[in-house]
Amino acid sequence: MFIEKKKSIRSANTRSFDVVWELFLKSNGLESKYKQGQIINAWNEVMGNVIASKTDKIYFKEKCLCVTISSAPLRKQLNMSKDKIINNINEYVNHDFLKEIAFF
Numbered sequence: 001m002f003i004e005k006k007k008s009i010r011s012a013n014t015r016s017f018d019v020v021w022e023l024f025l026k027s028n029g030l031e032s033k034y035k036q037g038q039i040i041n042a043w044n045e046v047m048g049n050v051i052a053s054k055t056d057k058i059y060f061k062e063k064c065l066c067v068t069i070s071s072a073p074l075r076k077q078l079n080m081s082k083d084k085i086i087n088n089i090n091e092y093v094n095h096d097f098l099k100e101i102a103f104f
Helices: 017-027 031-047 049-053 072-080 082-093
Strands: 055-061 064-069 100-103
Touching (some): 031 049, 049 055
Protein backbone atom coordinates (compact mmCIF):
# COMPACT_ATOMS: atom_id res chain seq x y z
CA MET A 1 0.00 0.00 0.00
CA PHE A 2 1.47 3.30 -1.08
CA ILE A 3 0.66 6.61 0.48
CA GLU A 4 0.63 9.46 -1.95
CA LYS A 5 2.33 12.63 -0.86
CA LYS A 6 0.02 15.57 -1.00
CA LYS A 7 1.10 18.33 -3.26
CA SER A 8 2.48 21.34 -1.53
CA ILE A 9 -0.08 24.06 -0.98
CA ARG A 10 2.57 26.67 -1.65
CA SER A 11 2.76 27.91 -5.18
CA ALA A 12 5.83 29.09 -7.00
CA ASN A 13 4.84 32.69 -6.24
CA THR A 14 4.80 32.22 -2.48
CA ARG A 15 7.37 34.23 -0.55
CA SER A 16 8.93 33.49 2.80
CA PHE A 17 7.72 35.39 5.83
CA ASP A 18 11.02 37.28 6.07
CA VAL A 19 10.65 38.64 2.55
CA VAL A 20 7.03 39.64 3.11
CA TRP A 21 7.93 41.27 6.44
CA GLU A 22 10.73 43.32 4.82
CA LEU A 23 8.36 44.44 2.06
CA PHE A 24 5.75 45.43 4.63
CA LEU A 25 8.26 47.49 6.64
CA LYS A 26 9.61 49.22 3.54
CA SER A 27 6.22 49.99 2.06
CA ASN A 28 5.01 51.54 5.33
CA GLY A 29 8.19 53.50 6.05
CA LEU A 30 8.93 51.46 9.18
CA GLU A 31 12.18 49.76 8.21
CA SER A 32 14.43 52.30 9.92
CA LYS A 33 12.43 52.32 13.18
CA TYR A 34 12.28 48.53 13.22
CA LYS A 35 16.06 48.23 12.82
CA GLN A 36 16.61 50.87 15.51
CA GLY A 37 14.42 48.83 17.86
CA GLN A 38 16.38 45.67 17.07
CA ILE A 39 19.65 47.43 17.90
CA ILE A 40 18.36 48.90 21.17
CA ASN A 41 16.99 45.51 22.21
CA ALA A 42 20.31 43.82 21.34
CA TRP A 43 22.42 46.16 23.53
CA ASN A 44 22.21 44.14 26.77
CA GLU A 45 22.78 40.83 25.02
CA VAL A 46 25.77 42.03 22.99
CA MET A 47 27.44 44.10 25.71
CA GLY A 48 26.85 41.78 28.67
CA ASN A 49 25.49 42.22 32.18
CA VAL A 50 28.24 44.47 33.57
CA ILE A 51 27.95 47.12 30.86
CA ALA A 52 24.16 46.75 30.74
CA SER A 53 23.99 47.50 34.47
CA LYS A 54 25.96 50.73 33.92
CA THR A 55 23.74 51.79 31.00
CA ASP A 56 21.17 54.44 31.90
CA LYS A 57 19.59 55.33 28.53
CA ILE A 58 19.74 54.03 24.97
CA TYR A 59 18.11 55.92 22.13
CA PHE A 60 18.62 57.00 18.53
CA LYS A 61 19.11 60.62 17.57
CA GLU A 62 18.94 60.88 13.81
CA LYS A 63 21.08 57.89 12.75
CA CYS A 64 23.35 57.81 15.81
CA LEU A 65 22.90 55.35 18.68
CA CYS A 66 23.23 57.41 21.87
CA VAL A 67 24.09 55.54 25.05
CA THR A 68 24.26 57.12 28.51
CA ILE A 69 26.76 55.31 30.73
CA SER A 70 26.89 56.01 34.49
CA SER A 71 30.60 55.22 34.85
CA ALA A 72 33.11 57.71 33.41
CA PRO A 73 36.00 55.19 33.13
CA LEU A 74 33.74 52.70 31.36
CA ARG A 75 32.45 55.44 29.05
CA LYS A 76 36.04 56.27 28.06
CA GLN A 77 36.86 52.61 27.43
CA LEU A 78 33.73 52.17 25.30
CA ASN A 79 34.60 55.29 23.29
CA MET A 80 37.92 53.68 22.38
CA SER A 81 36.13 50.52 21.22
CA LYS A 82 33.37 52.11 19.09
CA ASP A 83 34.25 50.32 15.85
CA LYS A 84 34.29 46.89 17.48
CA ILE A 85 31.00 47.58 19.29
CA ILE A 86 29.34 48.72 16.04
CA ASN A 87 30.57 45.59 14.24
CA ASN A 88 29.39 43.28 17.05
CA ILE A 89 25.93 44.85 17.17
CA ASN A 90 25.52 44.80 13.38
CA GLU A 91 26.59 41.16 13.31
CA TYR A 92 24.14 40.28 16.08
CA VAL A 93 21.16 41.91 14.33
CA ASN A 94 22.32 40.63 10.93
CA HIS A 95 22.40 43.95 9.07
CA ASP A 96 24.73 46.95 8.72
CA PHE A 97 22.31 49.65 9.85
CA LEU A 98 24.36 51.01 12.77
CA LYS A 99 27.09 53.37 11.58
CA GLU A 100 27.61 55.76 14.52
CA ILE A 101 27.52 55.43 18.29
CA ALA A 102 28.01 58.10 20.97
CA PHE A 103 28.53 57.64 24.69
CA PHE A 104 27.42 60.20 27.26
